[in-house]
Amino acid sequence: MTGAPAGLRAPVQGLVWLAAYAWSDLVIVWTAYGDRSLPRRWRMAEGRAMGEQVRGVRQDAMTVTTPGTEPVARNTFRIISLAVGALMLTACLWYGTRLAQDIGTWLHQPDWPYFFAGLLHQLAQWWDSLGLPGQILVTALAVLVLAWGGLSVTAALGAVGVGTWALAHGRGIATFLQDPATATRSYATNATWEQVLLDGADFALTFIPGSALGLGTCAAARTTAESVALTRAARREITGLTEVNNLFAQRDAAKAARQAAEKRLKDAIPPGYTMTDFNSKKLGRTIKRLEGAGYSRRQVEALRTAAEQAATSRSAERRIAEYIGERGGEQALARRGYEIPESFHTTGPSTPGPGSHRLDGMGVKPDGSQIVFPEYKGGTAKVSTTQVPTRFEGPAAQATPAYVRDRMLTDPRVAQYFHDNPHMWQSVKEGRTRLLIEVYSTPAPGYAQASGKTYFSLTPQVIQAMEETMATL
Template identity: 75%
Template sequence: MVRVQQVVSTVALVLGVVALVVVPRLAIGLVPALFMTGCLLVVGLLARTRTLGLRPLLLLMGISAPWSLLIAHATLVIGEAIGLSTADDGARIALAAFVEEPGKLLPLLALALLAPGRVRRLAAVDWALLGFATGAGFTIAEDGARRLVPPGLIAELLGEDRLQYSLNPWTAGRFLIHGGSWAENLLELDTPVEVVATGHQVPTMGVAMGIALGLALWRTAKPWWRAVAWLPPVVMLTMAIVDHACYNATVGWTGWADQDTAIPTWIRLAWHVRGQGRTQIAVSVVLFIACMLVDARRRHRAGVFGDVVIEAPKAPALPMTGVPLALRAPVQAVVWLAAYTWSDLAIIAAAYGDRTLSRRARMAEGRAMGVQVRGVRQDAMTVTTPGTEPAARNAFRLVALTVGAVMLAVCLWYGTALAQDIGSWLQQPDWPYFFAGLLDGLAQWWDSLGVLGQILVTALAVLLLAWAGLSVAAALGAVGVGTWVLSHGRGIATFLQDPAAATRSYAANATWEQLLLDGADFALTFIPGSALGLGTRKAARTAAESVAVSRAARREIAGLTEVNNLFAQRDAAKAVRVWTEQQVTDWVSGLHTVVRRPYNSAIQYQHRVLGTNVEHVIPTGVPGETIVADAVTKEGNIAVAWEAKYTEGGANSLYEGGRPDFLYKKLDDEIKRYGRVISNPDNPVRGLTIITNTEKAAEFLSSRIRSILGEDFPLTIKVAP
């Protein structure tokens, strides 16, 4: 599989270079995608408290690009429903702002509904990255489509007015309106900037950071903070809508804000107070830093779960006794953020610099350690997230759905009312295309490439997606979907403009042969794409593997309350109920049994050392959960469970610790089930005996079981060759 990936990537690289040279406007159209990808990587590097990897962020950015088509279609449909066309200023200003800005947040709402358990445990800066990715996808779709469509005659004569890009996440793709006369602007003289509008990624990231900070305020459980927890997301969404609407109005008439217009006074006032868009970047950067400070405090509060390895630099306690909370909290957060940043970087750098490994192994070890460091941050976020599953997860899903529905309802209600009030008073003649028009132009561009050009563009797209982290199969599937959209762009554009008429026309004119061909075309494009998109995962090794082991043990201590309180529960159960010998006998006799045939050496060893081929099924106390013990014996008024663990020894022996840690999941699950059995007062099992055939296996099993269940767990290890 790796060989196939290398071959496909090499071929795609060659064809991609050729495509950039021979396909018209392709290089221009890819500028937003390339720079937005680079900006996402940069902001990911700056986010020193993130728990998300880059692959899900790139995937979300890719999904958000086609999602913008649906947002554009929604704008058209809503405008037509209230009697406005795309030429009316109400649709261009009010609907564009009040539909697009909340619409870009819907992928985040979908994540909260589909994976509430993971989303509620996100770091604050993770929200910032998710918001950046969704906004960047919108920028890619909008500006990429605009660049691919050939310019008109005037644009060819005077030059195209394109957005400028860089690797600065906050300034890439921004819109500028300069002061001065039209002649000065035409000659590109150095005129002052009067109005600024950042790319879509910045306001969407701002709203997402508002959500994260609102959650942090709510989780303080203090009444005053909870009372204002709704302010950050509401204020940031309002500012995003205001900036969007006011910039669109300024494009048509720079003096609109000084006149008595249909745009409300509060919008004009908010626009002026915030410097006509010039404060967007400063506010976003401040919120980004605030999110990392919140995460640093949470990680420090997590205690040992926030530490990667014992020898790593530690964050100081910094009590600052007597200092007011208003000063103490931010100072502590800054110090802890710096300490954790230095510690994480030092650990990852040490993994990359391990001279005992080959160069290739060092690279793999460094990447694996980076994954484990993010995992430690995720563990810290998990243990500091309040609530008990699954109730907290379901409550989070319900609240997210309610808040999302209210947000959409309010934005649609106010946006449509404002759009009708504005009407067409600005009369802006030169407005960029809506997505339906852009899609039709893209279809014309795609058809003009011919078969060779389409193959070259497809190869380049596969290369870019593979470099972004997708497998070759997933990249081929995704590109297949994209080329299908381009090939059917005119039909899709017609459908977006008038779905009912397009459907009636297709139904009236399509033949059975055409229906079959279109169905096969759709199935071969979409169904294999999802099936082939399955990736593979690699296990962390060496030092990174040991970090993973530590994390797993700590998660069990935090995540299973019976581990923290296991023996207290067991002692309480003993005090409450004392079994008689007859009750123990009756309980053992009532267990379901399994007779195991001796078809391999491990079971033959089990039957020989235990003296029985009958295994017993013991309920753990968790509904529907059981454990099959190799034997159960009666010892007075208690019962003891027995397990036989046979090993053939050697470097790869499972029971002697010779396998990678991920292969021990089944064994660890078995150990935890026995812990639940012994802490359950509804059975008389009060001990576990492990019998194995080597001293090394006995040492390993004893160490692993006690690392999970504690030193006081009633465990007996015996060696029987």
């Protein structure tokens, strides 16, 4: 429909997109519901959680792809829908009231001027006509149907118990609905103590939480709470995933800016020079050579500006890639139950990272059982195999115990943390808190991948050096 008028093309495209996205979303949600490896109750919870995820993804996509339009357009649609819904509800209430009057007259029963009271009376008569065997059979069948439909057996027992209680007391409820004052006086006058006790026990067993059939209501409430918890957890997962994916989009934009800056520099480089001559280390000497070769001040400044822009764009791209690894790793640590001390939180893509001779991060289990020192890698970055000198253990490569022990001494945040938490330092020295190293890689949009788990302990030299540093704080 490329050549069709916009007034015709836009609605048709909108309908096609709506059908395509609705179908794909339904397939995703249905797949979550249909995971046969899970119990039925868990499948229902997974399906509901997946539905929330899909809705959140669509909302995030609209917000990102149409900035400024969303969420204004979505809120406008809500207001219009609310107005139309209110108008339709008013019309339905008006028409429904008139229709209900005709239905009530048609279903009027002798001696029962109120339709619902008469219906309860008839249902109570039917229930009593079944006899005890028939009532047991109907109750069992109702529980079976509800359990087959997705409820747990306990919840089904609770729901059916409430229904059977209403049927068994249908005559009394109908009388109360028709004339509450007379029904109350009649019960208070004619009921015996035995009947009052039996009615109270019957009500307690049916409705009070913790009773035999009331457990069903509690189980249903717990199921709902678990579903809400799953949904909230799913939303947190989606929020973290969206953040990382947005960072990759920023990285792609920074990469494009870096390539454009390098192309401008390459096109401006005079004969006899290469890109290497204009890197950060050689730029000063290259500028002096250009000035000595007779290039004008304007030409030299243009080359300096182009070189600095190329260096800045390279630095920005590299920092975003580092930050992707940091945020992906932090999210992975949070999912594994680690708490990150405040001083080890990432600072954002626009500020420098931890710096040299420092650890990438630190995660502590709330119960103090483990402390992890992660190595964050984002994008195409890999763990370096180049060995660097350490204070006590000679050359060591990244993500090795000797390397991490040395960085624990050179990173002032570690000594400050143990100084502020002496019980944790004592637990580390005594071996009750296990220390480990893990590599968290975020090479592409998605969640970070953990690898290379290595447990280690502190050497006597490191413990002594750490305590000496802590003593100066």
